[in-house]
Amino acid sequence: MLPVAHIMSKLIMLFSCMFAVPAVVSVVYRDQTLENFLLAAVAGLAIGLFMWAATRRYEAELKPRDGFILVVTLWVGLAATSAMPFMLHDPELSFTDAFFESISALTTNGATVLSSLDSLPPAINFWRHFMQWLGGMGIIVLAVAILPMFGVGGMQIYKAEMPGPMKDAKLAPRIAQAAKSLWLLYCVFTLLCILALKAAGMDWFDALCHGLSTVALGGFSTKDASVGHFDSLSIEMIIAGFTLISGLNYATHFYALRQKSLRPYRADSEAVAVLAVIFGSILMLSAFLWWREIYTFGAALRHVSFNVISIATDSGFASADYAQWPIFVPLWMMFLSCFTASSGSVGGGIKMIRTLILFRQAQRETTQLLHPRAVLPLKVNGRALPNSVAFSVLGFIFVYVMSIIVLTFVMIASGLDFMTSFSAVISCINNTGPGLGQVGPAANYAGLTDFQTWVCALAMLLGRLELFTLLILFTPAFWRK
Amino acid sequence: MLPVAHIMSKLIMLFSCMFAVPAVVSVVYRDQTLENFLLAAVAGLAIGLFMWAATRRYEAELKPRDGFILVVTLWVGLAATSAMPFMLHDPELSFTDAFFESISALTTNGATVLSSLDSLPPAINFWRHFMQWLGGMGIIVLAVAILPMFGVGGMQIYKAEMPGPMKDAKLAPRIAQAAKSLWLLYCVFTLLCILALKAAGMDWFDALCHGLSTVALGGFSTKDASVGHFDSLSIEMIIAGFTLISGLNYATHFYALRQKSLRPYRADSEAVAVLAVIFGSILMLSAFLWWREIYTFGAALRHVSFNVISIATDSGFASADYAQWPIFVPLWMMFLSCFTASSGSVGGGIKMIRTLILFRQAQRETTQLLHPRAVLPLKVNGRALPNSVAFSVLGFIFVYVMSIIVLTFVMIASGLDFMTSFSAVISCINNTGPGLGQVGPAANYAGLTDFQTWVCALAMLLGRLELFTLLILFTPAFWRK
Numbered sequence: 001m002l003p004v005a006h007i008m009s010k011l012i013m014l015f016s017c018m019f020a021v022p023a024v025v026s027v028v029y030r031d032q033t034l035e036n037f038l039l040a041a042v043a044g045l046a047i048g049l050f051m052w053a054a055t056r057r058y059e060a061e062l063k064p065r066d067g068f069i070l071v072v073t074l075w076v077g078l079a080a081t082s083a084m085p086f087m088l089h090d091p092e093l094s095f096t097d098a099f100f101e102s103i104s105a106l107t108t109n110g111a112t113v114l115s116s117l118d119s120l121p122p123a124i125n126f127w128r129h130f131m132q133w134l135g136g137m138g139i140i141v142l143a144v145a146i147l148p149m150f151g152v153g154g155m156q157i158y159k160a161e162m163p164g165p166m167k168d169a170k171l172a173p174r175i176a177q178a179a180k181s182l183w184l185l186y187c188v189f190t191l192l193c194i195l196a197l198k199a200a201g202m203d204w205f206d207a208l209c210h211g212l213s214t215v216a217l218g219g220f221s222t223k224d225a226s227v228g229h230f231d232s233l234s235i236e237m238i239i240a241g242f243t244l245i246s247g248l249n250y251a252t253h254f255y256a257l258r259q260k261s262l263r264p265y266r267a268d269s270e271a272v273a274v275l276a277v278i279f280g281s282i283l284m285l286s287a288f289l290w291w292r293e294i295y296t297f298g299a300a301l302r303h304v305s306f307n308v309i310s311i312a313t314d315s316g317f318a319s320a321d322y323a324q325w326p327i328f329v330p331l332w333m334m335f336l337s338c339f340t341a342s343s344g345s346v347g348g349g350i351k352m353i354r355t356l357i358l359f360r361q362a363q364r365e366t367t368q369l370l371h372p373r374a375v376l377p378l379k380v381n382g383r384a385l386p387n388s389v390a391f392s393v394l395g396f397i398f399v400y401v402m403s404i405i406v407l408t409f410v411m412i413a414s415g416l417d418f419m420t421s422f423s424a425v426i427s428c429i430n431n432t433g434p435g436l437g438q439v440g441p442a443a444n445y446a447g448l449t450d451f452q453t454w455v456c457a458l459a460m461l462l463g464r465l466e467l468f469t470l471l472i473l474f475t476p477a478f479w480r481k
Numbered sequence: 482m483l484p485v486a487h488i489m490s491k492l493i494m495l496f497s498c499m500f501a502v503p504a505v506v507s508v509v510y511r512d513q514t515l516e517n518f519l520l521a522a523v524a525g526l527a528i529g530l531f532m533w534a535a536t537r538r539y540e541a542e543l544k545p546r547d548g549f550i551l552v553v554t555l556w557v558g559l560a561a562t563s564a565m566p567f568m569l570h571d572p573e574l575s576f577t578d579a580f581f582e583s584i585s586a587l588t589t590n591g592a593t594v595l596s597s598l599d600s601l602p603p604a605i606n607f608w609r610h611f612m613q614w615l616g617g618m619g620i621i622v623l624a625v626a627i628l629p630m631f632g633v634g635g636m637q638i639y640k641a642e643m644p645g646p647m648k649d650a651k652l653a654p655r656i657a658q659a660a661k662s663l664w665l666l667y668c669v670f671t672l673l674c675i676l677a678l679k680a681a682g683m684d685w686f687d688a689l690c691h692g693l694s695t696v697a698l699g700g701f702s703t704k705d706a707s708v709g710h711f712d713s714l715s716i717e718m719i720i721a722g723f724t725l726i727s728g729l730n731y732a733t734h735f736y737a738l739r740q741k742s743l744r745p746y747r748a749d750s751e752a753v754a755v756l757a758v759i760f761g762s763i764l765m766l767s768a769f770l771w772w773r774e775i776y777t778f779g780a781a782l783r784h785v786s787f788n789v790i791s792i793a794t795d796s797g798f799a800s801a802d803y804a805q806w807p808i809f810v811p812l813w814m815m816f817l818s819c820f821t822a823s824s825g826s827v828g829g830g831i832k833m834i835r836t837l838i839l840f841r842q843a844q845r846e847t848t849q850l851l852h853p854r855a856v857l858p859l860k861v862n863g864r865a866l867p868n869s870v871a872f873s874v875l876g877f878i879f880v881y882v883m884s885i886i887v888l889t890f891v892m893i894a895s896g897l898d899f900m901t902s903f904s905a906v907i908s909c910i911n912n913t914g915p916g917l918g919q920v921g922p923a924a925n926y927a928g929l930t931d932f933q934t935w936v937c938a939l940a941m942l943l944g945r946l947e948l949f950t951l952l953i954l955f956t957p958a959f960w961r962k
């Protein structure tokens with residue numbers, strides 16, 4: 001534990017320096033929140049320094065087991081640190097709500113307990129978006145480098161695909177190298193998105209905030225009405241485009257750019273499936289809304305495209321209160337949010353690769369019934385998968401479904417209705433953002449009790465850490481010597 | 482196909498003779514439905530005879546592939562045959578509704594589209610219950626002998642456990658031998674149940690009908706208010722007791738009786754898990770209703786015990802309108818109905834053995850993360866399972882969940898609300914009977930459109946034939962030479 005605390009202390013100090021960015025925003029906009037960020041930075045640095053001094057003697061190379069503890073405590077610790085400016089700004093805000101807002105930002109969930117976003121001080125609002133962006137950076141490294149290394153939920157198949165020239169190097173430099181390549185991409189996408197949003201008519205502040213939360217698939221907006229506020233087709237298209245990019249595997253982007261070719265996308269059967277599922281769903285749902293005479297076909301296509309891309313990739317922006325559409329449509333979108341995002345992306349949920357593996361397994365099972373003695377390989381992306389990977393994936397999905405069921409029952413037992421409970425848990429575990437019912441796209445999570453808020457926070461962390469990284473800490477075997 | 486049709490023809494003729502039983506009831510009660518049953522019998526015999534004559538030249542030993550076709554067409558064909566008396570009795574009844582009632586009876590689902598059950602002619606009402614009992618006989622053989630032979634959903638682990646002395650004999654006599662032993666048990670249980678219900682105060686007709694549908698885990702009642710009509714603790718206890726018996730593996734009952742010992746139950750980790758889940762849930766839900774001040778603890782225990790046992794084993798009797806309880810309780814009961822019944826029982830759903838296998842797999846996965854290089858066996862009932870069985874089970878559960886999702890979306894798209902759609906599909910695929918919403922325990926399925934009724938009928942058959950037996954017919958590979 002102590003070597004973990006030592007690394008934590010450094011990371012908390014590093015993270016506390018990030019308060020400088022909203023502090024600059026505060027100075028520019030003179031919104032009188034500067035001292036909140038400075039105080040938070042000082043507090044963060046002081047805590048970090050104290051931890052660092054107390055654990056200096058224990059500096060050591062981490063064991064694999066420590067990696068699980070580090071990832072979990074890091075997310076919780078940084079969320080607590082990030083919550084400080086919220087609490088300093090609004091003393092009425094409970095720690096529960098401040099922590100929820102922070103963990104929702106850092107996991108790029110995007111559920112919010114704050115209302116009247118339009119009148120929040122700019123620096124506070126910027127901090128929400130900036131946290132999502134930082135969270136997105138962490139998630140890419142987690143998804144592309146760390147979880148495959150842990151072997152969580154079958155992701156060991158990506159072990160060999162970590163970008164960068166140092167595949168066989170030692171662990172720490174290898175992760176650092178991968179992170180550098182991926183972060184460069186992430187920054188470039190963010191910059192392009194911000195500039196495009198400005199060109200499409202947003203002011204600099206809104207463009208900056210929405211650019212950060214779009215590329216992070218975060219879903220935070222500076223407006224209560226989310227992207228619907230701007231009512232601009234070009235803004236919707238820009239956000240949808242960058243959302244799709246961030247919903248695909250960043251390693252695939254890396255190879256495509258290095259090879260200056262689209263071939264890596266075509267060769268990535270996961271990317272093909274993601275796009276097929278999204279565009280197939282858009283066509284089906286647009287036709288459905290048109291058939292039900294909710295919109296003209298053109299309007300249906302516009303609204304469905306934006307909201308489906310946003311929810312399916314677990315970004316969570318809304319351009320319309322889609323909870324008012326016939327329930328088939330929002331439920332289908334919720335269904336997509338569970339499995340559509342690509343592995344190695346910033347999206348959440350089961351991920352498309354696991355869905356494909358599961359699907360192939362069901363096909364194999366049918367063939368096996370007809371040919372009981374045949375030995376059939378499980379092929380994905382043209383490669384036969386070892387049984388261990390398939391078992392990991394199947395175990396992952398079981399735990400995923402069980403987590404949804406158990407947490408939904410907990411929410412229902414606490415007094416919520418079924419649809420709110422179910423959709424809130426699904427939205428949180430997939431890191432989507434809006435649910436249905438009381439937590440729909442036109443509402444927020446402020447109406448929940450403290451207990452329910454903590455359950456949602458747990459679900460977010462559980463989903464973001466791909467379940468096993470968190471759950472393993474609660475097994476007796478983990479703590480056995 | 483033609484050898485299958487030949488066997489079908491014999492089975493239809495045999496089944497048509499069963500119309501003699503309700504005909505006798507009709508004579509005893511002089512309810513003027515005699516001619517309906519005689520006409521149905523003649524029609525059934527004529528169709529069977531015609532088929533028999535037309536396919537006589539094709540008499541042959543069945544290939545394994547033909548087995549799948551036989552099982553599916555048999556269930557559909559017998560349901561169509563059984564529907565005749567309903568249509569002859571009430572010319573207003575559509576074929577859709579008559580077929581639904583029959584397939585609901587034969588799959589021991591117990592959902593009904595008939596209301597005013599209390600005033601139905603006795604012979605018609607008896608026929609409903611008798612069909613469930615006949616369906617139950619078919620299911621036991623299907624579950625203990627045929628599905629393990631097909632290897633559907635991992636049930637090949639029971640291949641070696643078929644009761645009877647003829648394990649190594651040829652297929653047909655082997656199934657016949659197993660069926661004889663199991664049916665004897667089934668008949669004895671039914672007889673005991675009928676006598677006990679009579680002793681507890683039912684009249685002979687109600688005792689007979691409820692005895693048949695209890696042991697079949699059917700859930701049909703002669704009363705609109707189901708078992709609640711009698712408001713008798715002893716009747717509830719008798720029905721709950723025999724429901725539990727039929728929710729356990731009949732092969733285990735067979736060995737326990739032959740060894741005159743309870744040891745086979747204790748050695749059957751599935752039976753232990755079924756009882757633990759049921760009694761654990763009863764305690765939890767009783768405490769919940771008591772805490773919410775819906776009932777005194779005693780009344781809560783009585784109502785919860787009966788309804789939980791009934792729904793968890795997929796029997797479907799109701800002694801109270803549990804849809805009025807806080808939604809946590811009926812949802813938990815619905816959750817139990819998905820997995821609690823034992824394999825080799827008359828219950829439906831995933832079955833406890835698959836749940837245990839899935840659970841062990843998730844445990845193994847956690848251990849594997851901590852010890853990436855260890856080779857860990859998957860143990861259930863003290864035996865290591867081959868990977869193929871685990872894969873079958875996992876494939877089964879994936880197809881089960883996907884079927885629920887797809888059919889629920891179909892129901893929602895047809896215009897139903899979410900809760901009715903979702904609970905109707907779950908109830909039908911598990912062969913439970915009552916759902917929630919519009920198809921709750923105090924309502925029935927008569928309010929559905931024809932299309933929705935057919936979707937429910939499909940779900941029943943899908944669940945009863947353990948998904949793969951039916952779905953495999955829709956794969957191109959099945960029809961390839």
Ligand SMILES: [K+]
Nearest residue numbers: 109218315432
């Ligand atoms: K999000």
Ligand SMILES: [K+]
Nearest residue numbers: 590699796913
């Ligand atoms: K039933």
